[in-house]
Amino acid sequence: MIRVSADEFLAIVKSHAPDPKRSLPDVRQDVSAFYEEMQEEIVGAGYHTIERAAIRDGLPGYLVSVPESEPGYVILFFHSGGFTLGSTADHLGLCIRLARAARAEVFSVDYRLAPEHIFPAAVEDAIAGFRYLQSRGYHPHQILPVGISAGGTLVLSLLLSLRDQGVTLPPAAVCMSPIVDLMFPGESVAKNQERDWITPARLSAIRAAYLAGHDPQDPLASPVHAAFRGLPRLYIQVGTHELLVSDVGKFVDKARWAGVPVQAEIWEGMYHCWQVFAGQLPEGQEAIDHIGAFVRQIQAR
Numbered sequence: 001m002i003r004v005s006a007d008e009f010l011a012i013v014k015s016h017a018p019d020p021k022r023s024l025p026d027v028r029q030d031v032s033a034f035y036e037e038m039q040e041e042i043v044g045a046g047y048h049t050i051e052r053a054a055i056r057d058g059l060p061g062y063l064v065s066v067p068e069s070e071p072g073y074v075i076l077f078f079h080s081g082g083f084t085l086g087s088t089a090d091h092l093g094l095c096i097r098l099a100r101a102a103r104a105e106v107f108s109v110d111y112r113l114a115p116e117h118i119f120p121a122a123v124e125d126a127i128a129g130f131r132y133l134q135s136r137g138y139h140p141h142q143i144l145p146v147g148i149s150a151g152g153t154l155v156l157s158l159l160l161s162l163r164d165q166g167v168t169l170p171p172a173a174v175c176m177s178p179i180v181d182l183m184f185p186g187e188s189v190a191k192n193q194e195r196d197w198i199t200p201a202r203l204s205a206i207r208a209a210y211l212a213g214h215d216p217q218d219p220l221a222s223p224v225h226a227a228f229r230g231l232p233r234l235y236i237q238v239g240t241h242e243l244l245v246s247d248v249g250k251f252v253d254k255a256r257w258a259g260v261p262v263q264a265e266i267w268e269g270m271y272h273c274w275q276v277f278a279g280q281l282p283e284g285q286e287a288i289d290h291i292g293a294f295v296r297q298i299q300a301r
Helices: 006-015 024-044 089-102 121-135 150-164 200-211 245-257 282-299
Strands: 049-056 059-065 074-078 105-109 143-148 172-176 233-239 262-267
Touching: 024 089, 049 121, 059 089, 059 121, 074 089, 074 121, 074 150, 089 105, 089 143, 089 282, 105 121, 121 143, 121 150, 143 150, 143 282, 150 172, 172 282, 233 245, 233 282, 245 262, 262 282
Parallel strands: 074 105, 074 143, 143 172, 172 233, 233 262
Antiparallel strands: 049 059, 059 105
Protein backbone atom coordinates (compact mmCIF):
# COMPACT_ATOMS: atom_id res chain seq x y z
CA MET A 1 0.00 0.00 0.00
CA ILE A 2 1.27 3.48 -0.91
CA ARG A 3 2.35 5.57 2.05
CA VAL A 4 4.07 8.83 1.18
CA SER A 5 3.97 12.47 2.24
CA ALA A 6 0.84 14.48 1.53
CA ASP A 7 2.63 16.48 -1.15
CA GLU A 8 3.95 13.36 -2.87
CA PHE A 9 0.56 11.69 -2.73
CA LEU A 10 -1.10 14.76 -4.28
CA ALA A 11 0.72 14.02 -7.53
CA ILE A 12 -0.73 10.50 -7.51
CA VAL A 13 -4.27 11.75 -6.93
CA LYS A 14 -3.88 14.38 -9.66
CA SER A 15 -2.88 11.68 -12.12
CA HIS A 16 -6.22 9.93 -11.45
CA ALA A 17 -8.42 13.04 -11.33
CA PRO A 18 -11.46 13.16 -13.66
CA ASP A 19 -10.40 14.02 -17.22
CA PRO A 20 -13.05 16.18 -18.96
CA LYS A 21 -11.80 14.99 -22.35
CA ARG A 22 -12.85 11.39 -21.65
CA SER A 23 -16.35 9.92 -21.74
CA LEU A 24 -18.28 9.98 -18.49
CA PRO A 25 -18.61 6.17 -18.28
CA ASP A 26 -14.83 5.83 -18.63
CA VAL A 27 -14.20 8.53 -16.04
CA ARG A 28 -16.59 6.88 -13.61
CA GLN A 29 -14.89 3.52 -14.08
CA ASP A 30 -11.36 4.90 -13.71
CA VAL A 31 -12.05 7.06 -10.66
CA SER A 32 -13.93 4.24 -8.92
CA ALA A 33 -11.09 1.82 -9.64
CA PHE A 34 -8.56 4.24 -8.17
CA TYR A 35 -10.65 4.88 -5.04
CA GLU A 36 -11.19 1.16 -4.54
CA GLU A 37 -7.46 0.49 -4.92
CA MET A 38 -6.64 3.13 -2.32
CA GLN A 39 -9.04 1.50 0.16
CA GLU A 40 -8.45 -2.17 -0.65
CA GLU A 41 -6.34 -2.85 2.45
CA ILE A 42 -9.11 -2.17 4.95
CA VAL A 43 -11.88 -3.49 2.69
CA GLY A 44 -9.95 -6.67 1.97
CA ALA A 45 -9.36 -7.32 5.65
CA GLY A 46 -12.94 -8.59 5.87
CA TYR A 47 -13.51 -6.73 9.12
CA HIS A 48 -17.02 -5.68 8.14
CA THR A 49 -20.37 -6.91 6.93
CA ILE A 50 -22.47 -5.17 4.30
CA GLU A 51 -26.18 -5.59 3.69
CA ARG A 52 -27.97 -4.21 0.64
CA ALA A 53 -31.36 -2.56 1.12
CA ALA A 54 -33.94 -1.23 -1.33
CA ILE A 55 -34.78 2.27 -0.17
CA ARG A 56 -37.24 2.36 -3.05
CA ASP A 57 -37.24 1.04 -6.61
CA GLY A 58 -33.93 1.92 -8.23
CA LEU A 59 -32.43 3.44 -5.09
CA PRO A 60 -30.16 1.11 -3.12
CA GLY A 61 -28.65 1.65 0.29
CA TYR A 62 -25.95 -0.35 2.04
CA LEU A 63 -25.70 -1.00 5.77
CA VAL A 64 -22.07 -1.36 6.82
CA SER A 65 -21.36 -2.90 10.23
CA VAL A 66 -18.16 -3.66 12.12
CA PRO A 67 -17.64 -5.50 15.44
CA GLU A 68 -17.44 -2.13 17.23
CA SER A 69 -20.86 -1.04 15.94
CA GLU A 70 -23.24 -0.40 18.82
CA PRO A 71 -27.03 -0.63 18.46
CA GLY A 72 -29.32 2.33 18.75
CA TYR A 73 -27.90 4.84 16.31
CA VAL A 74 -26.69 5.00 12.73
CA ILE A 75 -24.61 7.23 10.44
CA LEU A 76 -26.48 8.19 7.26
CA PHE A 77 -23.66 8.54 4.71
CA PHE A 78 -23.45 10.30 1.34
CA HIS A 79 -20.41 9.73 -0.89
CA SER A 80 -18.36 12.20 -2.92
CA GLY A 81 -18.04 12.55 -6.70
CA GLY A 82 -19.31 15.99 -7.67
CA PHE A 83 -22.88 14.68 -8.11
CA THR A 84 -21.71 12.82 -11.26
CA LEU A 85 -19.41 10.06 -9.93
CA GLY A 86 -19.04 7.72 -7.00
CA SER A 87 -20.87 5.05 -5.05
CA THR A 88 -20.80 3.13 -1.81
CA ALA A 89 -18.46 0.59 -3.42
CA ASP A 90 -15.70 3.12 -3.98
CA HIS A 91 -16.20 4.69 -0.53
CA LEU A 92 -16.52 1.42 1.37
CA GLY A 93 -13.15 1.83 3.08
CA LEU A 94 -14.21 5.26 4.35
CA CYS A 95 -17.53 3.80 5.56
CA ILE A 96 -15.67 1.05 7.46
CA ARG A 97 -13.31 3.54 9.05
CA LEU A 98 -16.22 5.79 10.05
CA ALA A 99 -18.08 2.83 11.53
CA ARG A 100 -15.06 1.82 13.59
CA ALA A 101 -14.27 5.35 14.78
CA ALA A 102 -17.88 6.15 15.68
CA ARG A 103 -18.73 2.62 16.92
CA ALA A 104 -21.84 2.80 14.77
CA GLU A 105 -23.43 1.26 11.75
CA VAL A 106 -23.17 3.26 8.53
CA PHE A 107 -26.04 3.38 6.04
CA SER A 108 -24.74 4.62 2.68
CA VAL A 109 -27.12 5.84 -0.03
CA ASP A 110 -26.24 5.34 -3.70
CA TYR A 111 -28.10 8.46 -4.78
CA ARG A 112 -28.82 9.13 -8.44
CA LEU A 113 -26.10 10.85 -10.45
CA ALA A 114 -26.09 13.65 -13.00
CA PRO A 115 -26.34 14.27 -15.89
CA GLU A 116 -28.78 11.35 -16.14
CA HIS A 117 -30.58 12.63 -13.05
CA ILE A 118 -30.23 16.35 -12.48
CA PHE A 119 -30.94 18.49 -9.42
CA PRO A 120 -32.89 17.94 -7.22
CA ALA A 121 -32.85 14.15 -7.76
CA ALA A 122 -29.91 13.60 -5.38
CA VAL A 123 -31.60 15.73 -2.71
CA GLU A 124 -34.78 13.68 -3.08
CA ASP A 125 -32.73 10.52 -2.63
CA ALA A 126 -31.08 11.89 0.50
CA ILE A 127 -34.52 12.54 1.97
CA ALA A 128 -35.62 9.04 0.94
CA GLY A 129 -32.61 7.57 2.75
CA PHE A 130 -33.57 9.41 5.93
CA ARG A 131 -37.20 8.32 5.62
CA TYR A 132 -36.10 4.73 5.07
CA LEU A 133 -34.17 4.70 8.33
CA GLN A 134 -37.22 6.11 10.08
CA SER A 135 -39.29 3.29 8.61
CA ARG A 136 -36.78 0.85 10.11
CA GLY A 137 -37.46 2.23 13.58
CA TYR A 138 -34.81 4.91 13.95
CA HIS A 139 -35.90 8.16 15.57
CA PRO A 140 -34.28 11.32 14.15
CA HIS A 141 -32.13 11.66 17.28
CA GLN A 142 -30.61 8.25 16.43
CA ILE A 143 -29.60 9.29 12.89
CA LEU A 144 -26.48 11.34 12.23
CA PRO A 145 -25.94 12.46 8.60
CA VAL A 146 -22.34 12.46 7.36
CA GLY A 147 -21.19 13.39 3.86
CA ILE A 148 -18.04 14.18 1.90
CA SER A 149 -17.73 16.76 -0.91
CA ALA A 150 -21.03 16.58 -2.85
CA GLY A 151 -22.19 14.26 -0.08
CA GLY A 152 -21.56 17.07 2.39
CA THR A 153 -23.78 19.29 0.27
CA LEU A 154 -26.50 16.65 0.43
CA VAL A 155 -26.23 16.55 4.22
CA LEU A 156 -26.98 20.28 4.34
CA SER A 157 -29.70 20.02 1.68
CA LEU A 158 -31.28 17.19 3.68
CA LEU A 159 -31.34 19.24 6.87
CA LEU A 160 -32.82 22.27 5.10
CA SER A 161 -35.49 20.13 3.43
CA LEU A 162 -36.49 18.35 6.62
CA ARG A 163 -36.62 21.63 8.53
CA ASP A 164 -38.86 23.23 5.91
CA GLN A 165 -41.13 20.16 6.01
CA GLY A 166 -41.48 20.50 9.77
CA VAL A 167 -39.71 17.21 10.45
CA THR A 168 -37.73 16.65 13.65
CA LEU A 169 -34.06 17.05 12.76
CA PRO A 170 -31.10 14.89 13.72
CA PRO A 171 -29.12 16.30 16.64
CA ALA A 172 -26.05 17.07 14.54
CA ALA A 173 -24.39 16.47 11.16
CA VAL A 174 -20.89 16.15 9.70
CA CYS A 175 -19.58 17.60 6.43
CA MET A 176 -16.15 16.77 5.01
CA SER A 177 -14.95 19.19 2.30
CA PRO A 178 -18.54 20.19 1.41
CA ILE A 179 -19.55 22.07 -1.73
CA VAL A 180 -21.55 25.00 -0.36
CA ASP A 181 -21.75 27.39 -3.32
CA LEU A 182 -22.00 26.11 -6.89
CA MET A 183 -20.86 29.47 -8.23
CA PHE A 184 -17.49 28.77 -6.53
CA PRO A 185 -16.74 32.45 -5.89
CA GLY A 186 -14.04 32.01 -3.21
CA GLU A 187 -10.55 33.39 -3.74
CA SER A 188 -9.08 29.98 -2.90
CA VAL A 189 -10.38 28.61 -6.23
CA ALA A 190 -7.59 30.55 -7.93
CA LYS A 191 -5.11 30.58 -5.05
CA ASN A 192 -5.04 26.81 -4.51
CA GLN A 193 -5.04 25.60 -8.12
CA GLU A 194 -1.62 24.01 -7.75
CA ARG A 195 -2.26 22.70 -4.25
CA ASP A 196 -5.45 20.71 -4.83
CA TRP A 197 -6.25 17.87 -7.24
CA ILE A 198 -9.68 19.12 -8.20
CA THR A 199 -9.60 21.92 -10.81
CA PRO A 200 -11.68 25.00 -11.63
CA ALA A 201 -12.66 23.30 -14.90
CA ARG A 202 -13.95 20.31 -12.96
CA LEU A 203 -15.97 22.60 -10.68
CA SER A 204 -17.58 24.25 -13.71
CA ALA A 205 -18.39 20.84 -15.18
CA ILE A 206 -20.00 19.77 -11.90
CA ARG A 207 -22.24 22.84 -11.88
CA ALA A 208 -23.28 22.37 -15.51
CA ALA A 209 -24.03 18.66 -15.19
CA TYR A 210 -25.82 18.79 -11.85
CA LEU A 211 -27.89 21.94 -12.30
CA ALA A 212 -28.53 21.75 -16.07
CA GLY A 213 -29.50 25.41 -16.09
CA HIS A 214 -31.18 25.52 -12.67
CA ASP A 215 -30.48 28.54 -10.49
CA PRO A 216 -27.14 27.95 -8.70
CA GLN A 217 -28.36 30.16 -5.86
CA ASP A 218 -31.12 27.71 -4.95
CA PRO A 219 -30.37 26.98 -1.27
CA LEU A 220 -30.79 23.23 -1.79
CA ALA A 221 -28.04 23.37 -4.42
CA SER A 222 -25.85 26.01 -2.75
CA PRO A 223 -26.56 25.93 0.99
CA VAL A 224 -24.61 29.13 1.62
CA HIS A 225 -27.68 30.97 0.31
CA ALA A 226 -30.07 29.31 2.78
CA ALA A 227 -31.71 30.71 5.86
CA PHE A 228 -29.86 28.92 8.66
CA ARG A 229 -32.46 29.18 11.39
CA GLY A 230 -33.23 25.97 13.22
CA LEU A 231 -30.33 23.89 11.94
CA PRO A 232 -28.63 21.48 14.37
CA ARG A 233 -25.02 21.41 15.42
CA LEU A 234 -22.60 21.08 12.50
CA TYR A 235 -19.09 19.66 12.42
CA ILE A 236 -17.13 20.62 9.30
CA GLN A 237 -13.67 19.61 8.09
CA VAL A 238 -11.83 21.39 5.27
CA GLY A 239 -8.19 21.57 4.19
CA THR A 240 -6.13 24.74 3.74
CA HIS A 241 -5.09 23.60 0.25
CA GLU A 242 -8.64 23.06 -1.02
CA LEU A 243 -10.12 25.14 -3.81
CA LEU A 244 -13.27 25.28 -1.68
CA VAL A 245 -11.77 26.48 1.61
CA SER A 246 -12.85 30.12 1.13
CA ASP A 247 -16.42 29.12 0.28
CA VAL A 248 -16.59 26.85 3.32
CA GLY A 249 -15.24 29.64 5.51
CA LYS A 250 -18.01 31.97 4.29
CA PHE A 251 -20.62 29.30 5.02
CA VAL A 252 -19.29 28.75 8.54
CA ASP A 253 -19.35 32.48 9.27
CA LYS A 254 -22.93 32.88 8.03
CA ALA A 255 -24.14 29.86 9.97
CA ARG A 256 -22.53 31.08 13.19
CA TRP A 257 -23.98 34.56 12.77
CA ALA A 258 -27.39 32.89 12.42
CA GLY A 259 -26.89 31.10 15.74
CA VAL A 260 -26.06 27.64 14.42
CA PRO A 261 -23.43 25.91 16.58
CA VAL A 262 -20.63 25.08 14.13
CA GLN A 263 -17.43 23.25 14.99
CA ALA A 264 -15.03 23.83 12.09
CA GLU A 265 -11.63 22.18 11.71
CA ILE A 266 -9.18 23.64 9.21
CA TRP A 267 -6.57 21.02 8.34
CA GLU A 268 -3.18 22.44 7.41
CA GLY A 269 -1.84 21.25 4.06
CA MET A 270 -4.81 19.02 3.23
CA TYR A 271 -6.56 18.93 -0.12
CA HIS A 272 -10.04 17.88 -1.23
CA CYS A 273 -11.42 14.67 0.29
CA TRP A 274 -8.17 13.65 1.97
CA GLN A 275 -10.20 11.49 4.39
CA VAL A 276 -10.87 8.97 1.57
CA PHE A 277 -7.14 8.29 1.48
CA ALA A 278 -6.74 7.39 5.14
CA GLY A 279 -4.81 4.28 4.15
CA GLN A 280 -2.11 6.47 2.64
CA LEU A 281 -2.31 9.69 4.67
CA PRO A 282 -2.15 9.59 8.48
CA GLU A 283 -4.03 12.90 8.46
CA GLY A 284 -6.93 11.07 6.82
CA GLN A 285 -7.26 8.57 9.63
CA GLU A 286 -6.78 11.31 12.21
CA ALA A 287 -9.64 13.30 10.67
CA ILE A 288 -11.87 10.22 10.73
CA ASP A 289 -10.98 9.62 14.37
CA HIS A 290 -12.07 13.20 15.13
CA ILE A 291 -15.40 12.55 13.41
CA GLY A 292 -15.84 9.35 15.41
CA ALA A 293 -15.23 11.21 18.66
CA PHE A 294 -17.75 13.87 17.64
CA VAL A 295 -20.41 11.29 16.79
CA ARG A 296 -19.89 9.42 20.06
CA GLN A 297 -20.12 12.70 21.99
CA ILE A 298 -23.43 13.55 20.32
CA GLN A 299 -24.88 10.11 20.96
CA ALA A 300 -23.83 10.16 24.61
CA ARG A 301 -26.02 13.19 25.28
